[in-house]
Amino acid sequence: MSLRGLVKHFDTRLAVSGVSLDVPAGSFFGLLGPNGAGKTTTLSMAVGLLRPDAGQAELLGYDVWRAPAEAKALVGVLPDGMRMFDRLSGPELLAYHGLLRGMPAATVDQRAVELLDVLEIGNGNRTLVVDYSAGMKKKIGLACALLHAPRLLVLDEPFEAVDPVSGALIRDILQRYVSGGGTVVFSSHVLEVVERLCTHVAIMSDGVVRMQGPLTEIRGDRTLSDVFVQVVGGRVATGSELAWL
Amino acid sequence: MAVTGTPGSVSIRAFVRLKLRITGNTLRDRPARIVMFVLGLVAACGFAILGYSMLAVPGLLDRPDMAEFLFPFGGALLTLGWVFLPLLFFGVDSTLDPAQFALLPLRRRTLIAGMGAAALAGLPALATLCATLGTVHSAALLGGAGAALAGLLGVVCGLAVCVVLSRAVISAFATSLRSRRARDLATILLAVVAASIGPLELTLLGLLNRADWTLVETAATVTGWTPLGAPWTLGLDVAQGRAWAVPLKLLIVVVTVTGLLVWWGRTLEQAMVGAAGTGPGRAAAPDHRSPVTKLLFRWSPRSRFGALTAREIRYWWRETRRRAALVTLTMAGVFLPLSTAFAGDGSGAVGLAFVVGAIAPIGLANQFGYEGSAYATNLATGVPGRLEIHSRAAAHAVFTVPVLVLVAIVTGVVAGRPEAIATQFGTLLATYGTGLALVLPISVRAAYALPDTTGPFALSSGGGFSKSLPGMAALLGAMIGSLPVVVLATLWPWLALPVGLVYGVCAYLLGAHLAGRMLDRRMPELLAAVTPR
Numbered sequence: 001m002s003l004r005g006l007v008k009h010f011d012t013r014l015a016v017s018g019v020s021l022d023v024p025a026g027s028f029f030g031l032l033g034p035n036g037a038g039k040t041t042t043l044s045m046a047v048g049l050l051r052p053d054a055g056q057a058e059l060l061g062y063d064v065w066r067a068p069a070e071a072k073a074l075v076g077v078l079p080d081g082m083r084m085f086d087r088l089s090g091p092e093l094l095a096y097h098g099l100l101r102g103m104p105a106a107t108v109d110q111r112a113v114e115l116l117d118v119l120e121i122g123n124g125n126r127t128l129v130v131d132y133s134a135g136m137k138k139k140i141g142l143a144c145a146l147l148h149a150p151r152l153l154v155l156d157e158p159f160e161a162v163d164p165v166s167g168a169l170i171r172d173i174l175q176r177y178v179s180g181g182g183t184v185v186f187s188s189h190v191l192e193v194v195e196r197l198c199t200h201v202a203i204m205s206d207g208v209v210r211m212q213g214p215l216t217e218i219r220g221d222r223t224l225s226d227v228f229v230q231v232v233g234g235r236v237a238t239g240s241e242l243a244w245l
Numbered sequence: 246m247a248v249t250g251t252p253g254s255v256s257i258r259a260f261v262r263l264k265l266r267i268t269g270n271t272l273r274d275r276p277a278r279i280v281m282f283v284l285g286l287v288a289a290c291g292f293a294i295l296g297y298s299m300l301a302v303p304g305l306l307d308r309p310d311m312a313e314f315l316f317p318f319g320g321a322l323l324t325l326g327w328v329f330l331p332l333l334f335f336g337v338d339s340t341l342d343p344a345q346f347a348l349l350p351l352r353r354r355t356l357i358a359g360m361g362a363a364a365l366a367g368l369p370a371l372a373t374l375c376a377t378l379g380t381v382h383s384a385a386l387l388g389g390a391g392a393a394l395a396g397l398l399g400v401v402c403g404l405a406v407c408v409v410l411s412r413a414v415i416s417a418f419a420t421s422l423r424s425r426r427a428r429d430l431a432t433i434l435l436a437v438v439a440a441s442i443g444p445l446e447l448t449l450l451g452l453l454n455r456a457d458w459t460l461v462e463t464a465a466t467v468t469g470w471t472p473l474g475a476p477w478t479l480g481l482d483v484a485q486g487r488a489w490a491v492p493l494k495l496l497i498v499v500v501t502v503t504g505l506l507v508w509w510g511r512t513l514e515q516a517m518v519g520a521a522g523t524g525p526g527r528a529a530a531p532d533h534r535s536p537v538t539k540l541l542f543r544w545s546p547r548s549r550f551g552a553l554t555a556r557e558i559r560y561w562w563r564e565t566r567r568r569a570a571l572v573t574l575t576m577a578g579v580f581l582p583l584s585t586a587f588a589g590d591g592s593g594a595v596g597l598a599f600v601v602g603a604i605a606p607i608g609l610a611n612q613f614g615y616e617g618s619a620y621a622t623n624l625a626t627g628v629p630g631r632l633e634i635h636s637r638a639a640a641h642a643v644f645t646v647p648v649l650v651l652v653a654i655v656t657g658v659v660a661g662r663p664e665a666i667a668t669q670f671g672t673l674l675a676t677y678g679t680g681l682a683l684v685l686p687i688s689v690r691a692a693y694a695l696p697d698t699t700g701p702f703a704l705s706s707g708g709g710f711s712k713s714l715p716g717m718a719a720l721l722g723a724m725i726g727s728l729p730v731v732v733l734a735t736l737w738p739w740l741a742l743p744v745g746l747v748y749g750v751c752a753y754l755l756g757a758h759l760a761g762r763m764l765d766r767r768m769p770e771l772l773a774a775v776t777p778r
Contacts, residue, residue, distance in 0.1 A: 049621055051769040072627035082621040082776070085556060087563040091536035092556075099537070099552035100626045109535040116536075124531025128563070144622075 001029075001152060001185055006045050006055035008038075015041045016207045018055070023185050023200070025060075028178045030194035030215075031187040033204035034232055039187040040080055040156055042204070046185075047077045047154050060151055073101070076145035078138075080156035080187075086130035090121045090140045093129055094147060101148040108147070115143040119169070134161035142170060146177070153177065155186040159193050171197060195224045205232045260359030261366045289372035296323075296376025304383030312383055312481050314465035320380075320403060320477030321468050323373065327411040353510050360513070364408045374404055380477055388484025395491055396480020402498045403476030409502055413509035437572060470494070472501035549628070550636050557640030560616065566695065567615055570608040571644055577604060578652045598656040598669060599731065602676030603723035605645045606684040610716035612637055613692045618776040630764030634685055634757045649673045668738040671745030675730035678749025680723030682756025684716070689763045691715045694777040726752070 001023040008016045016038040023029045033039050044050035046057045048064045048071070057064040062071035085093060091112060098108030116123045119139045129140060138158060145153055153174070159167050174184055175197065188194055194201060195215070201224070202212035210231045211218055219227060229236055272279050300319065303312035346356060364370065377400045384396035468474040475494040482490040532539065537547070542558070545551035561567045578601040613620055623633060653673055657666035730748050734741035764771065 047625060048627075049624055049769060049772060069627050072625060075625075077625040079621050079625070082618040083616070085560070085616065085619045085622060087560055088556065089539065092540040092559070095536035095540035096552050096556050097622070097626070099540075099547070100549055100623070100628060102549060105537045105547040109537050112536040122531070123536065124533050126532050 001046060001060075001154070001183070002058045003042070003046055004056045004058075006042060006057065007053045008041050008045060008050065009053055014207055016045070016052075019204070019207070019209050020055075021046075021202055021209060021212065023183060025183050026178065026181060027183055027200045028174070028198045029183070029185045030198035030201040031185065031204060032189065032191070032194055032201055032228060033187070034189060034234070037204040037232075038207040039204055041207075043154055043156050043185070043187060044079065047075060047079075048072060049077075049079060049082075073148075074151045076148065076150035076153045078141045078145045078153075078155040078158055080160070084129055084137070084141060084144070086132075086137075087128055089126055089128055090132070090136075090143075091116060091123050091125070093140060094143055097144040098147050103148060111147055111149075112143075115146065118173070119143055119166075135163050135166050138162050139166060139170070142173070146173070151182060153182060153184045153186075155184065157188060158186050159188060159190055167193075191225050191228060195219075203228060203231050257355070257359045257362045260363045264363040264366055285368055289368040293372045293375035296372075297379035297382070300377065300379025301382040304386030307387070309387055309481070309485055312380075312387070313485075314461060316380055316383075316477045316481055317465050317469035317474035320377070321471070321473035323377070323477075324403070324407050324410065324473045327369075327373075327407040328414050353514065356513065357506060357510050360412065361408060364412060365404070370404060370408060373407060374400065377403060377477065380480055384480025384484050388480070391488075392480045392483040395483040395488075398495075399476040399479030402479075402495070402502075405502055406472060406476060406498060406505075409505045409509065413505045413512070416509055416512040437576065470497070472497055549632060550639075553623075553628070553632065553636035554640045554643075557637055558643055561640060561644055564615055567608070574601075574605060574608060574645070575648050575651075577601065578648050579655055598652050599672055599676060600724070601652050602649060602673040602727070603680050603720050605649065605677050606641075606680035606723065607716045607720060608645075609637065609641055609681070609684050610687055610719060611692055611695070612641075612688045613771055613775045614695045616775075617694060618772065620772050620775060624768050624772055629761070630768070631757065631761030633764060634689075634761045638681060638685065638753065638757060645677070649677060665738065668734050668741040671741030671743070672727065672731050672734050673745070674742075674749040675727040675745040675752075676723050676749075678752040679726035680719060682752040682759075683719040683722045683726070685756045685760035686763055687715045687719055689760050689767065689771060692771055692774045694775050 001021070003019055003021040006016055006019045007014075019038070019042050021031075021042070031039050031043070041050065045052045045055075046059070046064065048057075048068055051065070059071040060074050062074075064071045085096060088096060094112040094115065095108055098112060099105070113123050116125075119142070121136065121140060121143075129137060132140065138161060142155070142158060145155065158170060158174075162170065171193070174186075178184055198215050200213065201215050201218055203210045203218075211227075215224075218224070272282055300315065303309065303315060351359075378397075381393050381396040381400060385393035469478040475497050479491055479494060482488065482494070540559075541547065541551055541555045545555045561571060578598075650670060653666050653670035656669050657663050727748070730741065730745050733744055
């Protein structure tokens with residue numbers, strides 16, 4: 001995935017101002033940043049959900065805005081803050097995604113049942129996705145993104161609201177996916193997860209990429225948390241105020 | 246040092262200020278909202294002036310007999326309007342949501358007083374007050390200063406009844422509808438009630454024509470003694486020399502308001518806990534069919550088109566707002582022709598059925614708004630515009646075409662001309678096709694976000710009127726566009742079915758093609774338009 005000078009305004013506010021990112025194939029890429037840094041906006045533009053005001057986005061060599069069909073066919077997306085077709089049950093939703101991707105029905109069935117079992121949702125579950133817990137919703141969303149075995153996964157906050165056990169499961173699935181040659185790009189503000197998983201990271205704040213590169217280079221001999229705070233800035237300790245607390 | 250306010254020391258002025266501030270903030274930098282607010286202001290002024298002049302007429306003409314039934318009936322209708330209009334059409338004014346006060350140390354009494362005062366500081370309350378001052382005017386002209394004073398007291402009491410009754414009923418509704426299933430059911434019920442108002446009205450009018458006058462007078466007197474009508478008749482009672490009734494009616498009002506306040510207080514406490522605790526999910530037997538067979542119907546093609554239509558069909562049934570739209574359409578489609586048959590000789594039924602053909606596609610006018618940001622799925626997988634449009638129209642047709650057949654049959658039978666059923670169906674198809682041709686591009690171009698809740702009262706998100714204008718235009722356009730077929734049907738009835746079918750299909754294909762091309766160009770913009778903010 002390669003992004004070149006992406007810009008997006010919302011009304012008068014500049015949400016993303018000239019983001020360029022290079023995600024090497026086969027990397028586990030973490031996009032870090034505080035809330036409101038423009039992570040979701042950047043990823044939405046990268047996968048074709050939001051039209052940028054300027055700049056290009058390429059997925060696996062295809063321009064998302066000039067050759068959308070080719071680009072989208074190879075990518076799995078887990079958007080954050082977007083609803084799913086949540087009046088379907090989990091199995092129905094997976095079947096919908098598979099058929100939309102043009103997969104044969106038999107393959108869809110086989111993979112969907114397997115995913116549902118691994119993610120502990122179960123094929124027999126009749127509950128509608130709208131009634132799922134937040135963690136379950138993340139899991140079914142991830143299953144939908146994985147179903148067509150894409151070469152690139154773009155995940156927006158995959159670990160938010162996920163309990164530790166499911167989180168570990170998702171981590172394992174993603175690590176396996178990367179070791180099989182896939183590329184993962186995900187956004188997060190949980191530094192521990194990023195530090196444990198990623199080979200590459202980029203740090204965003206105020207709509208700009210402040211730093212990007214292999215994790216070892218970025219981190220140096222410090223902790224990622226120290227680097228993050230230094231790059232993003234902001235206050236981390238209290239002074240003489242709040243004495244009454 | 247800890248500074249703690251004494252609980253209950255908050256003045257109710259704080260609530261009113263808070264509400265006005267929130268109202269002001271929602272208008273800031275939003276021209277569209279300002280326009281809507283001004284339109285609302287104009288409507289409120291119109292209502293106030295109209296109401297005032299109507300209620301002042303008995304006084305100006307010196308006709309106390311007119312006031313005897315106008316005041317109790319008008320007042321009762323107004324009070325009922327306060328309960329039902331928010332439930333059915335406007336949605337509840339949730340500027341001040343009780344759940345937001347849950348963590349503050351407020352006594353229930355303070356909260357109730359504050360919420361009540363805040364409800365009074367709104368356009369509906371002010372408009373009601375201005376309109377009902379007309380009764381004071383009448384009372385003053387009929388019975389002098391004493392009557393006017395009693396009338397004024399009555400108007401204030403009446404307003405209190407309106408506000409407290411509406412708040413209490415809505416609060417009770419909201420708390421009893423915690424679970425999604427219950428809310429879904431309530432939406433359907435409300436749709437049924439809303440759809441049956443029209444036919445009911447026609448039936449009532451028919452009955453009124455035959456009713457005898459003394460019966461109406463008795464009904465008016467009785468209504469005047471119910472809590473709904475009592476406050477509005479105080480001034481009239483003094484003017485008509487029944488001053489002894491005033492304290493009794495005041496007692497009725499006070500008891501009512503107190504009872505409602507207690508009720509409201511109880512439900513308010515439950516509402517403050519919020520809708521966090523949802524009802525238990527129904528434990529259904531596990532379904533072990535394969536995922537694809539669960540999604541698709543037996544006759545669906547195993548393809549993208551099949552998946553899209555199957556998902557749409559399930560959505561028309563499972564999504565409450567859509568199901569409500571379907572129920573309304575069916576009710577209107579079947580009962581409009583029926584009610585004209587009761588009122589007249591049934592000849593009007595044919596014309597009304599024709600209108601149903603134009604109403605049917607309106608459900609698609611904001612089709613992308615129903616599922617909101619879930620459209621991101623189709624966008625991320627790259628569903629082509631034409632496929633999207635065709636599949637949605639096909640799923641809609643699965644529900645509407647049977648309704649149209651039903652309408653044609655009902656109309657033909659009611660009008661006493663079963664041989665006209667085929668002709669009727671032909672014109673219906675032509676109108677339906679033309680309507681689709683107009684509505685599909687509108688659904689891409691003029692999509693808007695619906696509130697992202699499952700609440701049954703969130704049917705309209707404010708500004709519903711201006712947003713529904715394109716749909717209304719399509720309705721008119723469909724009727725005009727299909728006139729050639731209607732004319733043809735009157736000349737050569739046997740031609741109507743084949744020509745109507747071809748006409749409708751051609752119009753649909755043209756509209757779908759246009760809408761598909763449009764969608765291909767503006768998919769991300771459409772997603773942004775339907776994502777609630």
